[in-house]
Amino acid sequence: MERFPIIQIIDEEGNVVLPEYREKLTKELVMTMYYHLIRTRTFDRKCVSLQRQGRIGTYAPYEGQEASQVGSALALENDDWLFPTYRDHGATMTFGHSLVRILLYWKGRNEGCVPPDGKKIFPPSVPIATQLPHAAGAAYAEKRKGTKNAVIVYFGDGATSEGDFHEGLNIASVFHVPAVFFNQNNQYAISVPITRQMKTKTIAQKALAYDIPGIRVDGNDIFAVYFETKKALDRARNGEGPTLIEAVTWRYGAHTTADDPTKYRDQEESKRRRERDPIVRVERFLKQIGWWDEQQIKAMQEKVQAEIEQAVAEMEQFPEANPADMFDFVFATPTWTIEQQKQMYTSWRERA
Amino acid sequence: MTTTVKTNTLTLVQAVTDALRTMLREREDVLVLGEDVGKNGGVFRATDGLQAEFGEDRVIDTPLSEAGFTGAAIGMAVNGLRPVVEIQFLGFIYPAYEQIMTHAARIRSRTLGHFTVPMVIRAPYGAGVRAPEIHSDSTEALFTHMPGVKVVCPSTPYDAKGLLISAIEDPDPVLFLEPMRCYRAFREEVPEGKYTIEIGKGKRVREGEDVTVIAWGAMVPVAMKAAEEAAKKGINADVIDLRTLYPLDRELIVESVQKTGRTVIVQEAHATGGVANDLIALINDECFLYQKAPVERVTGFDVPVPFFSLEDHYLPTPDRVLYAIEKAVTF
Numbered sequence: 133m134e135r136f137p138i139i140q141i142i143d144e145e146g147n148v149v150l151p152e153y154r155e156k157l158t159k160e161l162v163m164t165m166y167y168h169l170i171r172t173r174t175f176d177r178k179c180v181s182l183q184r185q186g187r188i189g190t191y192a193p194y195e196g197q198e199a200s201q202v203g204s205a206l207a208l209e210n211d212d213w214l215f216p217t218y219r220d221h222g223a224t225m226t227f228g229h230s231l232v233r234i235l236l237y238w239k240g241r242n243e244g245c246v247p248p249d250g251k252k253i254f255p256p257s258v259p260i261a262t263q264l265p266h267a268a269g270a271a272y273a274e275k276r277k278g279t280k281n282a283v284i285v286y287f288g289d290g291a292t293s294e295g296d297f298h299e300g301l302n303i304a305s306v307f308h309v310p311a312v313f314f315n316q317n318n319q320y321a322i323s324v325p326i327t328r329q330m331k332t333k334t335i336a337q338k339a340l341a342y343d344i345p346g347i348r349v350d351g352n353d354i355f356a357v358y359f360e361t362k363k364a365l366d367r368a369r370n371g372e373g374p375t376l377i378e379a380v381t382w383r384y385g386a387h388t389t390a391d392d393p394t395k396y397r398d399q400e401e402s403k404r405r406r407e408r409d410p411i412v413r414v415e416r417f418l419k420q421i422g423w424w425d426e427q428q429i430k431a432m433q434e435k436v437q438a439e440i441e442q443a444v445a446e447m448e449q450f451p452e453a454n455p456a457d458m459f460d461f462v463f464a465t466p467t468w469t470i471e472q473q474k475q476m477y478t479s480w481r482e483r484a
Numbered sequence: 485m486t487t488t489v490k491t492n493t494l495t496l497v498q499a500v501t502d503a504l505r506t507m508l509r510e511r512e513d514v515l516v517l518g519e520d521v522g523k524n525g526g527v528f529r530a531t532d533g534l535q536a537e538f539g540e541d542r543v544i545d546t547p548l549s550e551a552g553f554t555g556a557a558i559g560m561a562v563n564g565l566r567p568v569v570e571i572q573f574l575g576f577i578y579p580a581y582e583q584i585m586t587h588a589a590r591i592r593s594r595t596l597g598h599f600t601v602p603m604v605i606r607a608p609y610g611a612g613v614r615a616p617e618i619h620s621d622s623t624e625a626l627f628t629h630m631p632g633v634k635v636v637c638p639s640t641p642y643d644a645k646g647l648l649i650s651a652i653e654d655p656d657p658v659l660f661l662e663p664m665r666c667y668r669a670f671r672e673e674v675p676e677g678k679y680t681i682e683i684g685k686g687k688r689v690r691e692g693e694d695v696t697v698i699a700w701g702a703m704v705p706v707a708m709k710a711a712e713e714a715a716k717k718g719i720n721a722d723v724i725d726l727r728t729l730y731p732l733d734r735e736l737i738v739e740s741v742q743k744t745g746r747t748v749i750v751q752e753a754h755a756t757g758g759v760a761n762d763l764i765a766l767i768n769d770e771c772f773l774y775q776k777a778p779v780e781r782v783t784g785f786d787v788p789v790p791f792f793s794l795e796d797h798y799l800p801t802p803d804r805v806l807y808a809i810e811k812a813v814t815f
Contacts, residue, residue, distance in 0.1 A: 240616075329547050462787050
């Protein structure tokens, strides 16, 4: 742990503990971060409520992890790639994904896997850790094309137990590709605590096995996440290869709306963790520094609310899913079996 | 003298728990392992309460590592234990595929019987519960194709318990598929304690002489519904719940098809390479001269199981089955 200390720029009280960053924390940057923090949190809470009302399906909440997701996504450049899991739409929406499409994903619609034009956002990976090798390959392609684009890939603490974690990192290391492996260690893989997931004291130390930098940040400190991710992305762009970042955080709620966290952990812990809340500490910082403007914040909240309500309305007015889509996108040119089955299905529907 | 066996009214998932508890009590060498099976009692509560009763050494929360714990279970099985592995959803089994295909399935034959792998792999499968993508696969045929693995797929609580106990006692690896859609669909009386149902034996769940309808897992209630509708039209279907997908119950299938001469197979999985095709081959081999109509198949399509907004369009429905029954009967 000593070799991989947790990097923190502001503490829980909102004090800047690494003074060399003080000047880099411009008002514009901090207000942008704060805006995305409340935007992602408001959206997440809205989704949980939509699920409870049966307006979307099972949903994976990320409340508590906003600093990790927003901070890392804000560090990206427009042409970079983002490979998320199902819990990373806080990152994808910050990077420019459409809220309507994210909502459609949770409503059981393929449209949710389609990023806005020009955005290299991969569909969320549902099986664990399988996206890590993809990220290594996409980064290899950028390198080969001679661009300055980098790749970020998200995964959780549980993912480090899968073979694909090792294989993805090893390939990235051997091929020396411009990729950032961004781990959100929220300390639980559904019900299994990190102490039962691994014997190592940190995830960052696993970078040693690939001879790449391993960085451990306070995942609830958006400044630390942002600047460390930016450094890793800069290294990637400069041909210095991949980085493994461990952002230590906590999910307050359930794994998904289908499980009950009180079955496997003391939810009092989640209440205590709210004292280290990623949003509260930015608010404290803003107040201390004198940038907290009640009216501006209120306007920001209203803007976020309106945007989310609009997205929900669009999701609900979205045209019905088209059964033909099942058949039409399996191959560039459908095979005869698929054509035949589509025909059968269509005529059967017309008959019914 | 009559002995009355005490029964409990259980759902399918509770019957699975009951079977596991029964065998954990009965045999010291049985253990349960997988993701979230311990403290959480499994994502479907199939292992609820087992860790509290049998301890962390026998009901083991593993790291998130399907290849790892399935491979470890092979090692346990060759070394005297009887592991029951839980794969959270069948759609997440693929990292473990190599362990099952290359190792569990052929250690007996590679070593001429010196090493054996008496293990069970349990996996909830299938669509129809509005689960997120990838959670709804029904890829049983990938495993029936695998020489060296038995594939079991019950549709009722009673059968689930008896078959799971048989699977645990079986000397070879068994993939035990649990239809998610049937997990809590209904309850029935399940005897307490140990009883077994022979692997490889199907069950006639409705007696009829006009047409044979073969189904398994979550498609059994669909087939039954269609059979009831057909009865209203004067068509009497002989409905067979396969219960085991490998090896198939040749006797029961042949007997029924020779009687009716007409067959409808209801399969949730994609059409190409499915278990239905093996059934057709069997019928062709054994019942060719008894056939009065081509065998009808009602299956999922040759497309990835769609997101849940379209899953009802993918899944065979009683209407589609009824249509096939009428087609077979009026051929």
